[in-house]
Amino acid sequence: MEPDIRKGLEGVIADKTAVSRMDPATQTLTYRGYPVTELAERCGFEEVAYLLWYGELPTRAQLKAFQAVERKRRALPDDLLFLLQHSPAGSHPMDVLRTAVSYLGLSVPVAHDVESQRRQTLDLLARIPTIVAVDARARQGLAPIPPRSDLSLAENVFWMTFGRVPHPDIVKAFEVALILYAEHGFNASTFAARVVTSTMADLHGAVTAGIAALKGALHGGANEAVIVDLAQVGSPENARTWLKARLSEHRKIMGFGHRVYRNGDSRVPLAAAWGRRVAAIVGNDRWHAIGDVLREAMREEKGIHPNLDFETGPMYALMGFAPAQFTPIFVMGRVVGWTAHILEQAADNRLIRPMSFYVGVPARPFVPIERRVATEGEAEPVPATPRVRARILGGPRQVAAGRNSPATPHRERPASPH
Numbered sequence: 236m237e238p239d240i241r242k243g244l245e246g247v248i249a250d251k252t253a254v255s256r257m258d259p260a261t262q263t264l265t266y267r268g269y270p271v272t273e274l275a276e277r278c279g280f281e282e283v284a285y286l287l288w289y290g291e292l293p294t295r296a297q298l299k300a301f302q303a304v305e306r307k308r309r310a311l312p313d314d315l316l317f318l319l320q321h322s323p324a325g326s327h328p329m330d331v332l333r334t335a336v337s338y339l340g341l342s343v344p345v346a347h348d349v350e351s352q353r354r355q356t357l358d359l360l361a362r363i364p365t366i367v368a369v370d371a372r373a374r375q376g377l378a379p380i381p382p383r384s385d386l387s388l389a390e391n392v393f394w395m396t397f398g399r400v401p402h403p404d405i406v407k408a409f410e411v412a413l414i415l416y417a418e419h420g421f422n423a424s425t426f427a428a429r430v431v432t433s434t435m436a437d438l439h440g441a442v443t444a445g446i447a448a449l450k451g452a453l454h455g456g457a458n459e460a461v462i463v464d465l466a467q468v469g470s471p472e473n474a475r476t477w478l479k480a481r482l483s484e485h486r487k488i489m490g491f492g493h494r495v496y497r498n499g500d501s502r503v504p505l506a507a508a509w510g511r512r513v514a515a516i517v518g519n520d521r522w523h524a525i526g527d528v529l530r531e532a533m534r535e536e537k538g539i540h541p542n543l544d545f546e547t548g549p550m551y552a553l554m555g556f557a558p559a560q561f562t563p564i565f566v567m568g569r570v571v572g573w574t575a576h577i578l579e580q581a582a583d584n585r586l587i588r589p590m591s592f593y594v595g596v597p598a599r600p601f602v603p604i605e606r607r608v609a610t611e612g613e614a615e616p617v618p619a620t621p622r623v624r625a626r627i628l629g630g631p632r633q634v635a636a637g638r639n640s641p642a643t644p645h646r647e648r649p650a651s652p653h
């Protein structure tokens with residue numbers, strides 16, 4: 236009898252955590268007990284990072300000391316700067332970031348004590364924005380702008396990318412998004428980082444796994460995909476027709492839906508409000524005009540709500556970031572959640588090792604290589620005997636239609652979404 240398999244581990248509670256709590260019933264999210272919306276409105280990003288790592292909000296003195304260390308560690312080693320400026324043309328910024336984090340790990344001794352791990356997490360918090368900014372400029376043939384220690388982490392991202400710090404509300408909107416992205420329970424990338432940590436592998440390896448998992452369009456890659464889609468829709472008048480055509484092809488609409496929140500993402504209202512504030516400041520409501528029609532049409536057609544990526548995609552575009560930088564910006568925030576979970580996993584570790592239910596070919600006799608014949612159209616050799624072949628193949632090969640297969644997004648980059 237087939238066991239109870241939860242495809243995609245839906246609804247499975249894999250472990251306990253004290254980092255955050257998502258409550259889909261009330262559409263709320265708390266970090267260490269505090270509502271994330273209140274943290275985003277009232278705290279800086281560094282303050283929230285401190286809370287997620289240490290479990291308590293910092294005092295003024297603790298925050299000052301924490302920020303002083305973070306600000307000192309922003310610069311990158313020369314060899315990494317060289318690597319970033321010589322990445323292969325056409326490489327995706329998420330792959331460059333994954334490689335850079337992995338590279339930083341090469342000179343860090345593996346350590347399992349909390350103090351060393353905390354030092355490593357703070358290094359990553361400080362350096363990831365620099366990596367993303369250096370890479371963004373290198374793609375345009377521009378020299379890096381060194382980090383400034385008199386700026387907050389969010390201000391410094393703008394400084395290192397564009398050489399200027401924008402209107403304070405634009406910086407605040409960016410910071411709100413970093414806070415909203417910082418942590419979200421056992422999502423795919425955090426779980427990947429916890430799985431790697433559970434083997435007692437190093438912290439940089441676990442964060443690298445997190446980055447690899449976040450890149451996918453069903454996870455963090457959705458914020459890039461959203462702006463690509465909005466650019467393709469082109470105008471509010473075209474939005475409803477575009478959406479219906481997509482849905483009729485059984486394709487997913489990026490930036491909509493969530494595994495846990497079925498009635499709406501708790502982070503969306505605040506992100507949407509700040510996104511509109513940014514649009515007002517820069518005087519461009521193009522993306523929101525299209526987004527409004529899509530949101531309404533999606534609710535009518537499928538009853539599915541937008542997620543955080545639907546709001547941050549247009550917001551980052553209006554701020555001037557290139558679409559391929561959106562998911563690396565997500566990493567700047569989520570690295571805090573990953574590392575909080577890595578520390579939590581390491582503190583009370585047990586190897587994560589689930590089971591699978593075998594549905595392959597039944598046990599069969601070994602076939603010596605002289606008797607094997609490749610079947611037409613088959614990539615792998617199968618035994619020659621027609622009876623055995625028929626038993627294995629069961630007639631012409633069927634391509635399994637996975638639930639998500641028709642929707643797998645084909646992403647095209649717009650020349651410029653601004």
Ligand SMILES: CC(C)(COP(=O)(O)OP(=O)(O)OC[C@H]1O[C@@H](n2cnc3c(N)ncnc32)[C@H](O)[C@@H]1OP(=O)(O)O)[C@@H](O)C(=O)NCCC(=O)NCCS
Nearest residue numbers: 452453454457486487488489490491492493494539542544
């Ligand atoms: C987030 C996501 C992966 C959750 O997936 P999930 O929990 O496995 O849900 P499913 O893919 O099984 O979807 C359930 C149903 O809703 C539909 N659905 C879910 N999200 C959809 C979307 N964005 N567009 C169109 N249909 C969607 C599915 O087609 C499915 O319909 P069906 O039952 O008729 O086949 C999914 O909503 C998605 O792919 N969204 C787009 C990518 C995205 O924005 N990711 C960022 C998440 S924060």
